[in-house]
Amino acid sequence: xTGRTDPRVxxxxxxxxxxxxxxxxxxxxxxxxxxxxxxxxxxxxxTIYRQWDSQPALVLDAFGSILQTPSDxxxxxxxxxxxxxLTGLAxxxxxxxxxxxxxxxxxxxxxxxxxxxxxxxxxDTRHSVIVAVIRRGIARGELPAGTDPAEVLDMLAxxxxxxxxxxxxxxxxxxxxxxxxxxxxxxxxxx
Amino acid sequence: xTGRTDPRVxxxxxxxxxxxxxxxxxxxxxxxxxxxxxxxxxxxxxTIYRQWDSQPALVLDAFGSILQTPSDxxxxxxxxxxxxxLTGLAxxxxxxxxxxxxxxxxxxxxxxxxxxxxxxxxxDTRHSVIVAVIRRGIARGELPAGTDPAEVLDMLAxxxxxxxxxxxxxxxxxxxxxxxxxxxxxxxxxx
DNA sequence: TAGTTTCGCTACGGAAGCGTAGCGTAGTCT
DNA sequence: AGACTACGCTACGCTTCCGTAGCGAAACTA
Numbered sequence: 001x002t003g004r005t006d007p008r009v010x011x012x013x014x015x016x017x018x019x020x021x022x023x024x025x026x027x028x029x030x031x032x033x034x035x036x037x038x039x040x041x042x043x044x045x046x047t048i049y050r051q052w053d054s055q056p057a058l059v060l061d062a063f064g065s066i067l068q069t070p071s072d073x074x075x076x077x078x079x080x081x082x083x084x085x086l087t088g089l090a091x092x093x094x095x096x097x098x099x100x101x102x103x104x105x106x107x108x109x110x111x112x113x114x115x116x117x118x119x120x121x122x123x124d125t126r127h128s129v130i131v132a133v134i135r136r137g138i139a140r141g142e143l144p145a146g147t148d149p150a151e152v153l154d155m156l157a158x159x160x161x162x163x164x165x166x167x168x169x170x171x172x173x174x175x176x177x178x179x180x181x182x183x184x185x186x187x188x189x190x191x
Numbered sequence: 192x193t194g195r196t197d198p199r200v201x202x203x204x205x206x207x208x209x210x211x212x213x214x215x216x217x218x219x220x221x222x223x224x225x226x227x228x229x230x231x232x233x234x235x236x237x238t239i240y241r242q243w244d245s246q247p248a249l250v251l252d253a254f255g256s257i258l259q260t261p262s263d264x265x266x267x268x269x270x271x272x273x274x275x276x277l278t279g280l281a282x283x284x285x286x287x288x289x290x291x292x293x294x295x296x297x298x299x300x301x302x303x304x305x306x307x308x309x310x311x312x313x314x315d316t317r318h319s320v321i322v323a324v325i326r327r328g329i330a331r332g333e334l335p336a337g338t339d340p341a342e343v344l345d346m347l348a349x350x351x352x353x354x355x356x357x358x359x360x361x362x363x364x365x366x367x368x369x370x371x372x373x374x375x376x377x378x379x380x381x382x
Numbered sequence: 383t384a385g386t387t388t389c390g391c392t393a394c395g396g397a398a399g400c401g402t403a404g405c406g407t408a409g410t411c412t
Numbered sequence: 413a414g415a416c417t418a419c420g421c422t423a424c425g426c427t428t429c430c431g432t433a434g435c436g437a438a439a440c441t442a
Binding site: 027028029030099100104108110111123150155157158159160163165166167169182183185186187 | 217218219220221222290291294295297298299301302310311314318341342344345346348349350351352353354356357358359360369370373374376377378379
Protein backbone atom coordinates (compact mmCIF):
# COMPACT_ATOMS: atom_id res chain seq x y z
CA UNK A 1 0.00 0.00 0.00
CA THR A 2 2.39 2.64 1.22
CA GLY A 3 5.22 1.35 -0.90
CA ARG A 4 8.50 2.59 0.52
CA THR A 5 9.10 5.58 2.74
CA ASP A 6 11.88 8.11 2.42
CA PRO A 7 14.61 7.11 4.89
CA ARG A 8 14.87 10.70 6.02
CA VAL A 9 11.31 10.50 7.28
CA UNK A 10 11.94 7.25 9.10
CA UNK A 11 15.04 8.65 10.70
CA UNK A 12 13.52 11.87 11.95
CA UNK A 13 10.45 9.99 13.06
CA UNK A 14 12.48 7.52 15.13
CA UNK A 15 14.61 10.27 16.61
CA UNK A 16 11.56 12.25 17.60
CA UNK A 17 9.76 9.32 19.19
CA UNK A 18 12.84 8.45 21.24
CA UNK A 19 13.39 12.00 22.38
CA UNK A 20 9.71 12.33 23.22
CA UNK A 21 9.78 9.20 25.38
CA UNK A 22 12.84 10.46 27.20
CA UNK A 23 11.26 13.82 27.90
CA UNK A 24 8.00 12.19 28.99
CA UNK A 25 9.88 10.16 31.56
CA UNK A 26 11.96 13.11 32.70
CA UNK A 27 9.38 15.88 32.77
CA UNK A 28 5.91 14.42 32.38
CA UNK A 29 3.35 14.93 29.68
CA UNK A 30 2.58 18.60 30.10
CA UNK A 31 6.19 19.73 30.04
CA UNK A 32 6.95 17.68 26.97
CA UNK A 33 6.32 20.53 24.56
CA UNK A 34 6.97 20.56 20.83
CA UNK A 35 9.52 23.26 21.48
CA UNK A 36 11.41 21.12 24.00
CA UNK A 37 11.31 18.06 21.77
CA UNK A 38 12.72 20.07 18.87
CA UNK A 39 15.49 21.49 21.01
CA UNK A 40 16.44 18.19 22.62
CA UNK A 41 16.28 16.09 19.48
CA UNK A 42 18.03 18.48 17.16
CA UNK A 43 15.15 18.09 14.74
CA UNK A 44 13.59 21.32 13.55
CA UNK A 45 10.18 22.27 14.89
CA UNK A 46 8.84 22.60 11.38
CA THR A 47 9.78 19.01 10.66
CA ILE A 48 7.77 17.87 13.65
CA TYR A 49 4.69 19.64 12.38
CA ARG A 50 5.19 17.98 9.00
CA GLN A 51 4.59 14.59 10.65
CA TRP A 52 2.22 15.33 13.53
CA ASP A 53 -0.66 17.71 13.96
CA SER A 54 -0.17 18.55 17.59
CA GLN A 55 1.61 17.71 20.80
CA PRO A 56 -0.97 15.14 21.97
CA ALA A 57 -0.71 13.34 18.62
CA LEU A 58 3.03 12.98 18.95
CA VAL A 59 2.87 12.00 22.61
CA LEU A 60 0.21 9.39 21.91
CA ASP A 61 2.35 8.01 19.12
CA ALA A 62 5.33 7.85 21.44
CA PHE A 63 3.37 5.99 24.09
CA GLY A 64 2.03 3.66 21.44
CA SER A 65 5.50 2.94 20.13
CA ILE A 66 6.55 1.12 23.30
CA LEU A 67 3.53 -1.09 23.69
CA GLN A 68 4.58 -4.70 23.62
CA THR A 69 2.61 -7.81 24.29
CA PRO A 70 4.57 -10.15 26.56
CA SER A 71 4.87 -13.61 25.09
CA ASP A 72 3.14 -16.61 26.62
CA UNK A 73 5.86 -18.40 28.63
CA UNK A 74 4.05 -21.76 28.71
CA UNK A 75 6.41 -23.37 31.19
CA UNK A 76 4.04 -26.22 31.87
CA UNK A 77 2.82 -25.09 35.28
CA UNK A 78 0.68 -22.20 36.41
CA UNK A 79 3.25 -21.23 39.00
CA UNK A 80 6.01 -21.18 36.40
CA UNK A 81 3.98 -19.16 33.92
CA UNK A 82 2.91 -16.59 36.50
CA UNK A 83 6.46 -16.23 37.80
CA UNK A 84 7.69 -15.46 34.30
CA UNK A 85 5.01 -12.85 33.70
CA LEU A 86 5.19 -11.21 37.12
CA THR A 87 8.97 -11.15 37.05
CA GLY A 88 8.74 -9.21 33.81
CA LEU A 89 6.24 -6.83 35.36
CA ALA A 90 8.40 -6.40 38.45
CA UNK A 91 11.37 -5.60 36.27
CA UNK A 92 9.58 -2.98 34.20
CA UNK A 93 8.16 -1.41 37.36
CA UNK A 94 11.60 -1.19 38.95
CA UNK A 95 14.04 -0.35 36.22
CA UNK A 96 13.91 1.99 33.31
CA UNK A 97 11.41 4.67 32.51
CA UNK A 98 8.45 2.40 31.82
CA UNK A 99 6.96 2.72 35.29
CA UNK A 100 6.91 6.50 35.25
CA UNK A 101 5.35 6.46 31.82
CA UNK A 102 2.68 4.10 33.06
CA UNK A 103 1.67 6.41 35.90
CA UNK A 104 1.61 9.38 33.57
CA UNK A 105 -0.65 7.44 31.24
CA UNK A 106 -3.02 6.50 34.05
CA UNK A 107 -3.27 10.09 35.15
CA UNK A 108 -3.84 11.39 31.63
CA UNK A 109 -6.44 8.72 30.97
CA UNK A 110 -8.51 10.12 33.82
CA UNK A 111 -9.33 13.22 31.85
CA UNK A 112 -8.45 12.76 28.18
CA UNK A 113 -10.47 10.30 26.06
CA UNK A 114 -7.62 9.71 23.63
CA UNK A 115 -5.25 8.74 26.42
CA UNK A 116 -8.00 6.67 28.00
CA UNK A 117 -8.42 4.69 24.79
CA UNK A 118 -4.70 4.10 24.55
CA UNK A 119 -4.52 3.07 28.18
CA UNK A 120 -7.40 0.65 27.65
CA UNK A 121 -5.72 -0.84 24.60
CA UNK A 122 -2.41 -1.21 26.41
CA UNK A 123 -3.97 -2.85 29.45
CA ASP A 124 -6.07 -5.20 27.35
CA THR A 125 -3.20 -6.53 25.27
CA ARG A 126 -1.01 -6.95 28.32
CA HIS A 127 -3.74 -8.62 30.34
CA SER A 128 -4.85 -10.99 27.62
CA VAL A 129 -1.68 -13.04 28.03
CA ILE A 130 -2.07 -13.32 31.80
CA VAL A 131 -5.71 -14.23 31.49
CA ALA A 132 -4.84 -16.95 28.98
CA VAL A 133 -2.27 -18.37 31.39
CA ILE A 134 -4.80 -18.35 34.22
CA ARG A 135 -7.42 -20.04 32.05
CA ARG A 136 -4.94 -22.75 31.22
CA GLY A 137 -4.29 -23.21 34.92
CA ILE A 138 -8.01 -23.62 35.55
CA ALA A 139 -8.25 -26.14 32.72
CA ARG A 140 -5.39 -28.09 34.28
CA GLY A 141 -7.14 -28.09 37.62
CA GLU A 142 -4.49 -25.91 39.26
CA LEU A 143 -7.22 -23.44 40.13
CA PRO A 144 -10.81 -24.27 41.04
CA ALA A 145 -13.29 -24.42 38.18
CA GLY A 146 -15.37 -21.27 38.02
CA THR A 147 -12.50 -19.03 39.12
CA ASP A 148 -12.73 -15.56 37.60
CA PRO A 149 -9.47 -14.88 35.72
CA ALA A 150 -9.90 -11.11 35.89
CA GLU A 151 -10.15 -11.31 39.66
CA VAL A 152 -6.97 -13.35 39.88
CA LEU A 153 -5.24 -10.88 37.60
CA ASP A 154 -6.00 -7.95 39.89
CA MET A 155 -4.86 -9.98 42.88
CA LEU A 156 -1.55 -10.68 41.18
CA ALA A 157 -0.63 -7.42 39.51
CA UNK A 158 -2.29 -5.12 42.04
CA UNK A 159 0.15 -5.71 44.91
CA UNK A 160 3.14 -5.07 42.63
CA UNK A 161 1.73 -1.78 41.38
CA UNK A 162 0.64 -0.71 44.84
CA UNK A 163 3.97 -1.51 46.39
CA UNK A 164 5.80 0.45 43.72
CA UNK A 165 3.47 3.42 43.38
CA UNK A 166 2.12 3.90 46.86
CA UNK A 167 4.06 1.98 49.47
CA UNK A 168 7.27 3.01 47.77
CA UNK A 169 9.05 -0.24 48.48
CA UNK A 170 11.22 -2.44 46.32
CA UNK A 171 9.49 -4.71 43.82
CA UNK A 172 11.85 -7.52 42.89
CA UNK A 173 11.69 -11.17 41.92
CA UNK A 174 11.48 -12.29 45.52
CA UNK A 175 8.46 -10.13 46.07
CA UNK A 176 6.84 -11.34 42.87
CA UNK A 177 7.31 -14.90 44.05
CA UNK A 178 5.75 -14.25 47.43
CA UNK A 179 2.72 -12.68 45.74
CA UNK A 180 2.32 -15.61 43.35
CA UNK A 181 2.52 -18.07 46.23
CA UNK A 182 0.05 -16.16 48.37
CA UNK A 183 -2.47 -15.82 45.58
CA UNK A 184 -2.24 -19.46 44.61
CA UNK A 185 -2.71 -20.34 48.29
CA UNK A 186 -5.73 -18.05 48.45
CA UNK A 187 -7.37 -20.07 45.69
CA UNK A 188 -6.54 -23.33 47.36
CA UNK A 189 -3.87 -24.38 44.92
CA UNK A 190 -1.00 -26.58 45.99
CA UNK A 191 1.69 -24.31 47.49
CA UNK B 192 1.34 32.37 68.62
CA THR B 193 -0.57 33.63 65.60
CA GLY B 194 -3.44 34.89 67.67
CA ARG B 195 -6.44 35.38 65.42
CA THR B 196 -6.57 35.69 61.67
CA ASP B 197 -8.60 38.17 59.67
CA PRO B 198 -11.81 36.40 58.55
CA ARG B 199 -11.31 37.80 55.06
CA VAL B 200 -8.10 35.82 54.77
CA UNK B 201 -9.74 32.65 56.00
CA UNK B 202 -12.59 33.08 53.57
CA UNK B 203 -10.51 33.68 50.48
CA UNK B 204 -8.16 30.92 51.51
CA UNK B 205 -10.96 28.40 51.84
CA UNK B 206 -12.52 29.48 48.55
CA UNK B 207 -9.21 29.16 46.76
CA UNK B 208 -8.40 25.73 48.15
CA UNK B 209 -11.82 24.44 47.13
CA UNK B 210 -11.60 25.86 43.65
CA UNK B 211 -8.09 24.49 43.28
CA UNK B 212 -9.21 21.01 44.23
CA UNK B 213 -12.05 21.17 41.76
CA UNK B 214 -9.78 22.28 38.95
CA UNK B 215 -7.18 19.65 39.85
CA UNK B 216 -9.82 16.97 39.50
CA UNK B 217 -11.21 18.42 36.29
CA UNK B 218 -8.04 19.39 34.46
CA UNK B 219 -5.04 17.89 36.17
CA UNK B 220 -2.14 19.61 37.86
CA UNK B 221 -0.53 21.33 34.90
CA UNK B 222 -3.71 22.99 33.68
CA UNK B 223 -4.57 24.25 37.14
CA UNK B 224 -2.96 27.62 36.61
CA UNK B 225 -3.13 30.61 38.91
CA UNK B 226 -4.94 32.42 36.16
CA UNK B 227 -7.61 29.70 35.93
CA UNK B 228 -8.02 29.49 39.69
CA UNK B 229 -8.52 33.23 39.90
CA UNK B 230 -11.09 33.20 37.12
CA UNK B 231 -13.04 30.22 38.47
CA UNK B 232 -13.00 31.28 42.10
CA UNK B 233 -13.80 34.91 41.59
CA UNK B 234 -10.83 35.77 43.78
CA UNK B 235 -8.37 38.25 42.30
CA UNK B 236 -5.03 36.95 41.09
CA UNK B 237 -3.23 39.44 43.27
CA THR B 238 -4.98 38.06 46.33
CA ILE B 239 -3.68 34.59 45.50
CA TYR B 240 -0.12 35.85 45.35
CA ARG B 241 -0.62 37.51 48.70
CA GLN B 242 -1.08 34.06 50.27
CA TRP B 243 1.04 31.73 48.15
CA ASP B 244 4.35 32.13 46.41
CA SER B 245 3.65 30.02 43.36
CA GLN B 246 1.32 27.55 41.71
CA PRO B 247 3.02 24.46 43.19
CA ALA B 248 2.73 25.95 46.69
CA LEU B 249 -1.00 26.42 46.31
CA VAL B 250 -1.53 23.03 44.70
CA LEU B 251 0.45 21.30 47.42
CA ASP B 252 -1.62 23.11 50.04
CA ALA B 253 -4.80 22.02 48.31
CA PHE B 254 -3.71 18.40 48.23
CA GLY B 255 -2.68 18.63 51.85
CA SER B 256 -6.03 20.08 52.85
CA ILE B 257 -7.89 16.86 52.03
CA LEU B 258 -5.59 14.45 53.80
CA GLN B 259 -7.50 12.57 56.41
CA THR B 260 -6.51 9.66 58.53
CA PRO B 261 -9.26 7.04 58.59
CA SER B 262 -10.24 6.11 62.10
CA ASP B 263 -9.55 2.70 63.55
CA UNK B 264 -12.86 0.80 63.28
CA UNK B 265 -11.97 -1.78 65.95
CA UNK B 266 -14.96 -4.01 65.30
CA UNK B 267 -13.49 -6.87 67.28
CA UNK B 268 -12.46 -9.06 64.37
CA UNK B 269 -9.79 -8.70 61.70
CA UNK B 270 -12.33 -9.40 58.99
CA UNK B 271 -14.64 -6.72 60.30
CA UNK B 272 -11.88 -4.14 60.64
CA UNK B 273 -10.53 -4.79 57.17
CA UNK B 274 -13.97 -4.63 55.63
CA UNK B 275 -14.53 -1.24 57.19
CA UNK B 276 -11.25 0.12 55.92
CA LEU B 277 -11.42 -1.40 52.44
CA THR B 278 -15.02 -0.33 51.99
CA GLY B 279 -13.91 3.20 52.65
CA LEU B 280 -11.10 2.84 50.17
CA ALA B 281 -13.43 1.35 47.57
CA UNK B 282 -15.81 4.22 48.04
CA UNK B 283 -13.20 6.91 47.63
CA UNK B 284 -11.81 5.13 44.57
CA UNK B 285 -15.23 4.94 42.96
CA UNK B 286 -17.03 8.14 43.82
CA UNK B 287 -15.96 11.70 43.97
CA UNK B 288 -12.78 13.30 42.77
CA UNK B 289 -10.44 11.68 45.27
CA UNK B 290 -9.33 8.91 42.95
CA UNK B 291 -8.30 11.23 40.14
CA UNK B 292 -6.44 13.39 42.62
CA UNK B 293 -4.62 10.32 43.88
CA UNK B 294 -3.41 9.36 40.43
CA UNK B 295 -2.32 12.89 39.71
CA UNK B 296 -0.36 12.88 42.95
CA UNK B 297 1.34 9.59 42.12
CA UNK B 298 2.38 10.90 38.74
CA UNK B 299 3.66 14.18 40.10
CA UNK B 300 5.57 12.38 42.85
CA UNK B 301 7.57 10.56 40.20
CA UNK B 302 9.39 13.73 39.25
CA UNK B 303 8.87 16.42 41.86
CA UNK B 304 10.42 16.00 45.32
CA UNK B 305 7.83 18.19 47.01
CA UNK B 306 4.97 16.12 45.65
CA UNK B 307 6.89 12.96 46.49
CA UNK B 308 7.18 14.05 50.11
CA UNK B 309 3.49 14.83 50.28
CA UNK B 310 2.63 11.52 48.68
CA UNK B 311 4.82 9.72 51.17
CA UNK B 312 3.20 11.51 54.07
CA UNK B 313 -0.29 10.79 52.79
CA UNK B 314 0.42 7.11 52.24
CA ASP B 315 2.10 6.72 55.61
CA THR B 316 -0.74 8.21 57.61
CA ARG B 317 -3.33 6.22 55.70
CA HIS B 318 -1.36 2.99 55.96
CA SER B 319 -0.58 3.30 59.64
CA VAL B 320 -4.19 2.56 60.53
CA ILE B 321 -4.35 -0.54 58.33
CA VAL B 322 -1.04 -1.79 59.66
CA ALA B 323 -2.27 -1.35 63.23
CA VAL B 324 -5.38 -3.35 62.42
CA ILE B 325 -3.29 -6.11 60.87
CA ARG B 326 -0.95 -6.17 63.85
CA ARG B 327 -3.90 -6.55 66.15
CA GLY B 328 -5.09 -9.47 64.00
CA ILE B 329 -1.71 -11.13 64.36
CA ALA B 330 -1.77 -10.61 68.12
CA ARG B 331 -5.21 -12.23 68.26
CA GLY B 332 -3.92 -15.18 66.29
CA GLU B 333 -6.11 -14.42 63.28
CA LEU B 334 -2.98 -14.24 61.16
CA PRO B 335 0.15 -16.37 61.64
CA ALA B 336 2.84 -14.95 63.88
CA GLY B 337 5.64 -13.46 61.86
CA THR B 338 3.33 -12.17 59.13
CA ASP B 339 4.61 -8.98 57.54
CA PRO B 340 1.87 -6.33 57.88
CA ALA B 341 3.24 -4.29 54.97
CA GLU B 342 2.98 -7.30 52.70
CA VAL B 343 -0.63 -7.89 53.71
CA LEU B 344 -1.38 -4.24 53.14
CA ASP B 345 -0.19 -4.36 49.53
CA MET B 346 -2.14 -7.55 48.97
CA LEU B 347 -5.30 -5.85 50.22
CA ALA B 348 -5.16 -2.39 48.74
CA UNK B 349 -3.28 -3.32 45.57
CA UNK B 350 -6.11 -5.20 43.87
CA UNK B 351 -8.53 -2.34 44.49
CA UNK B 352 -6.21 0.24 43.00
CA UNK B 353 -5.30 -2.01 40.09
CA UNK B 354 -8.88 -2.80 39.29
CA UNK B 355 -9.82 0.87 39.33
CA UNK B 356 -6.79 2.34 37.59
CA UNK B 357 -5.77 -0.34 35.14
CA UNK B 358 -8.44 -2.97 34.66
CA UNK B 359 -11.03 -0.24 34.58
CA UNK B 360 -13.66 -2.29 36.34
CA UNK B 361 -16.05 -1.46 39.15
CA UNK B 362 -14.69 -1.39 42.69
CA UNK B 363 -17.55 -1.78 45.13
CA UNK B 364 -18.22 -3.32 48.53
CA UNK B 365 -18.74 -6.77 47.06
CA UNK B 366 -15.35 -6.62 45.42
CA UNK B 367 -13.72 -5.39 48.61
CA UNK B 368 -15.23 -8.30 50.46
CA UNK B 369 -13.96 -10.85 47.98
CA UNK B 370 -10.46 -9.40 48.25
CA UNK B 371 -10.53 -9.49 52.05
CA UNK B 372 -11.71 -13.09 52.02
CA UNK B 373 -9.10 -14.18 49.48
CA UNK B 374 -6.25 -12.53 51.34
CA UNK B 375 -7.29 -13.94 54.68
CA UNK B 376 -7.50 -17.35 53.03
CA UNK B 377 -4.04 -16.87 51.56
CA UNK B 378 -2.66 -16.43 55.05
CA UNK B 379 -4.48 -19.45 56.34
CA UNK B 380 -7.02 -17.56 58.37
CA UNK B 381 -10.43 -18.97 59.07
CA UNK B 382 -12.76 -17.93 56.23
C1' DT C 383 22.84 13.41 -13.51
C1' DA C 384 18.36 15.59 -13.10
C1' DG C 385 14.16 15.97 -10.59
C1' DT C 386 11.85 15.50 -6.32
C1' DT C 387 11.31 15.61 -1.46
C1' DT C 388 12.71 16.47 3.04
C1' DC C 389 15.29 19.01 5.86
C1' DG C 390 17.09 23.01 8.87
C1' DC C 391 16.79 27.70 9.61
C1' DT C 392 14.91 32.25 10.44
C1' DA C 393 11.26 35.01 11.26
C1' DC C 394 6.85 35.90 12.43
C1' DG C 395 2.06 37.11 14.94
C1' DG C 396 -0.73 35.50 18.45
C1' DA C 397 -2.19 33.36 22.80
C1' DA C 398 -1.53 32.19 27.61
C1' DG C 399 0.46 32.56 31.87
C1' DC C 400 3.59 34.72 35.07
C1' DG C 401 4.41 37.91 38.83
C1' DT C 402 4.25 42.91 40.22
C1' DA C 403 2.74 47.84 40.98
C1' DG C 404 -0.59 51.20 42.08
C1' DC C 405 -4.98 52.66 43.64
C1' DG C 406 -9.54 53.06 45.42
C1' DT C 407 -13.03 50.31 48.02
C1' DA C 408 -14.81 47.57 51.52
C1' DG C 409 -14.44 44.90 55.57
C1' DT C 410 -12.43 44.40 60.31
C1' DC C 411 -10.73 45.58 64.81
C1' DT C 412 -10.49 48.66 68.99
C1' DA D 413 -15.39 56.89 64.62
C1' DG D 414 -10.88 56.08 63.18
C1' DA D 415 -6.97 53.32 61.96
C1' DC D 416 -5.77 49.42 59.68
C1' DT D 417 -5.76 45.67 56.51
C1' DA D 418 -7.23 42.80 52.84
C1' DC D 419 -9.54 43.05 48.84
C1' DG D 420 -10.72 43.72 43.63
C1' DC D 421 -9.34 45.85 39.61
C1' DT D 422 -6.49 47.50 35.87
C1' DA D 423 -2.43 47.63 33.61
C1' DC D 424 1.93 46.24 32.53
C1' DG D 425 6.45 43.85 30.86
C1' DC D 426 8.19 39.42 30.39
C1' DT D 427 8.56 34.63 29.02
C1' DT D 428 7.17 30.41 26.81
C1' DC D 429 4.91 28.03 23.50
C1' DC D 430 2.06 27.73 19.50
C1' DG D 431 1.60 26.97 14.51
C1' DT D 432 2.89 28.84 9.88
C1' DA D 433 5.52 30.92 5.82
C1' DG D 434 9.40 31.18 2.94
C1' DC D 435 13.84 29.81 1.46
C1' DG D 436 18.17 27.57 0.31
C1' DA D 437 20.79 23.27 1.30
C1' DA D 438 21.01 18.48 1.55
C1' DA D 439 19.50 13.87 0.78
C1' DC D 440 17.12 10.57 -1.79
C1' DT D 441 15.17 8.36 -6.15
C1' DA D 442 15.19 6.80 -10.81
